[in-house]
Amino acid sequence: MHAIRFKIGRLFGFAAAFLSAWMLTASAPLHAQGADGGFGAYVQSLWPKAQVRGVSRATFDRVTAGLVYNPRVIALDRDNLGSPPNPNTPIPSFAPYKAKHVDAARIGGGRRVHDRLLPLLSRIEARTGVPTSIMIAIYGHETAYGQVTGNFDLPEALATLAYEGRRRSLFEPELIATMVMVERGVPRSALKGSWAGAFGYPQFLPSVYLQVAEDGDGDGVARIWSSEADAIESIGSYLRRAGWRAGQPWGVAVTVPAGFNRSAVANRLTPTRCPRVFDRHSRWRSMAEWRADGIQPISGRWPDGNVQATLLEPDGPGRTAYLLTGNYRAILDYNCSNFYALSVGLLADEIDR
Numbered sequence: 001m002h003a004i005r006f007k008i009g010r011l012f013g014f015a016a017a018f019l020s021a022w023m024l025t026a027s028a029p030l031h032a033q034g035a036d037g038g039f040g041a042y043v044q045s046l047w048p049k050a051q052v053r054g055v056s057r058a059t060f061d062r063v064t065a066g067l068v069y070n071p072r073v074i075a076l077d078r079d080n081l082g083s084p085p086n087p088n089t090p091i092p093s094f095a096p097y098k099a100k101h102v103d104a105a106r107i108g109g110g111r112r113v114h115d116r117l118l119p120l121l122s123r124i125e126a127r128t129g130v131p132t133s134i135m136i137a138i139y140g141h142e143t144a145y146g147q148v149t150g151n152f153d154l155p156e157a158l159a160t161l162a163y164e165g166r167r168r169s170l171f172e173p174e175l176i177a178t179m180v181m182v183e184r185g186v187p188r189s190a191l192k193g194s195w196a197g198a199f200g201y202p203q204f205l206p207s208v209y210l211q212v213a214e215d216g217d218g219d220g221v222a223r224i225w226s227s228e229a230d231a232i233e234s235i236g237s238y239l240r241r242a243g244w245r246a247g248q249p250w251g252v253a254v255t256v257p258a259g260f261n262r263s264a265v266a267n268r269l270t271p272t273r274c275p276r277v278f279d280r281h282s283r284w285r286s287m288a289e290w291r292a293d294g295i296q297p298i299s300g301r302w303p304d305g306n307v308q309a310t311l312l313e314p315d316g317p318g319r320t321a322y323l324l325t326g327n328y329r330a331i332l333d334y335n336c337s338n339f340y341a342l343s344v345g346l347l348a349d350e351i352d353r
Contacts, residue, residue, distance in 0.1 A: 039069040042163045046176065055179040062188055063155050063179045070160045073152065076195045077161060091276070094314035094339055101141065101343040102350060110140045110351040120229055124216065128236035129246025133348035135235045138334060139228075141344055142203040149201065149225065150194035154178050158197050158206075171197065177206035184210075190225050200224035201231035202238070212237045242333035243326060249303050250331060250345040251324040252287075256313065257294040265311060274336040281324070282311040290323055297323075314338060 043064050050060050114121065114136045121132035136145075143149050158175035162168050174197045182188055193199025197206060201224055204213065213222035216233030224231040265285065271278035288305030295311075298320070309323040322342065331341040 039159070039163050040067075043067055043159050046172070049172075050176050050179050053176055053180050055176070055183050059179055059183045063182055063191075064159075067153075067156045067159050069163065070152075070156055073157045073160045073195045074164055077164075080196075091280075094342065095319075097339045098343055098346065101339075102347045106140050106144075106347060107350045109145050110136050110347060113139070113145050114351050117228060117232065120216070121232065124233050124236045128240040128244070130236045130239045130244050131348065131352075133351040134239070134250065134331075134344065135232050136351055137344045137348040138235050138239075138331075139201060139232060140347060141340065143201050146201045146228065146231075149192070149203070150199065151192055152195045154191040154193050154197055154199055154206065157193075157195050161196070174206050177210055180210060181206055185221050190223070192225070201228065202235050204234070204238075208238070209234075212241055238334060239330045242330040244330045245325075245327060248307055248325050248327050250327045250348070251309070251322045251342075252303060253298045253346075254290075254311075254321050254323055255296050255298060256311075256317065256321050257296075260293065260295075260317075262317075267310070274332070277332065277336050277338050280312055280314075280338060284308045284310055287323065295321075295323065312338065312342075314342065 047057070047060055051057075110133075114132060117136075118132065121135065124130070124135065125132050139145055155175060155178050158171050158178065161171040162175055178191055181191070191199065194203065198204065199206070200209070204224060209222070209224065212234060213224055214230065214233040214237045215222045216229035216231075217223075217227050219227075222230045222234060224234050262282070265282040267279070267281055267283045269283075285308070286305060287303050287307045287309055290309065290311070291302060291305070303325075307325055309325050311321060312324055313319065313321040328341055328345065331344050332338075334344075335341070
């Protein structure tokens, strides 16, 4: 695994937040409605916690002014979560997901954005070690290259989710983080995003913004909601902090020979994070060891033999498999989903062609 690991709740991908939330909070909501007047009282009760974080009273009042309980946010939250994940539910095939997320429109759009921003991207790659195409692939997956960023008022959505109570430990700190952002110069009007608090071109949660957002255009504020330079610099910063190693691929599409002994390379460790994701990976081996066992890269090109990788067969034996490096784990840190991380890597490869 990569050397730098951040705890879920401090630095995580958007989807990973929801997965961990089921594990952290399975109790019934504390409040089913916000019409009882309790919502406003709850919001005001957060002043001492905000003050401890360095938020002034003027900023607190500016961020919280006019907030109302939003039942639409709760409805979306419940629709998204559905029932708790069932470990016995079969995992669907990757092929349909790939066809939808690595399609002609996203590939063509990615190439155009990549070419338009190449000087900027090259500078960011030089600083972070993250390939230009990987940063653009994440930009494309998160917001369709800036076209879909969400239109919910973040403080209102986060206050509603925190007040509802089921996952208060997740959403209350994010609400306070929006106040810290405004205290540090982010305009109140910029706090627009998804119903669950992700915002801007990279879809960062407020706490993630405070930790990793970078000012890529030199105007003094990391405007990830309006500046592509800031957004892409911040994506590169995120992946670098997550352990991205310059010069290594994210993974290699391979074929596995008939009769390959999968039990001999099974992972014997018990994952503590995203178990359904990591349970599907083999143990770590060098590219040279995989090559010696008859694994063949579809492209015909092998990375350096010392690079460590795990084997993943997302659609089962006999279909395209992947040898995945530590850089793949950095993408998983952004969003702990094999389908997401694979599609980011594959889209990046297509952008590079």
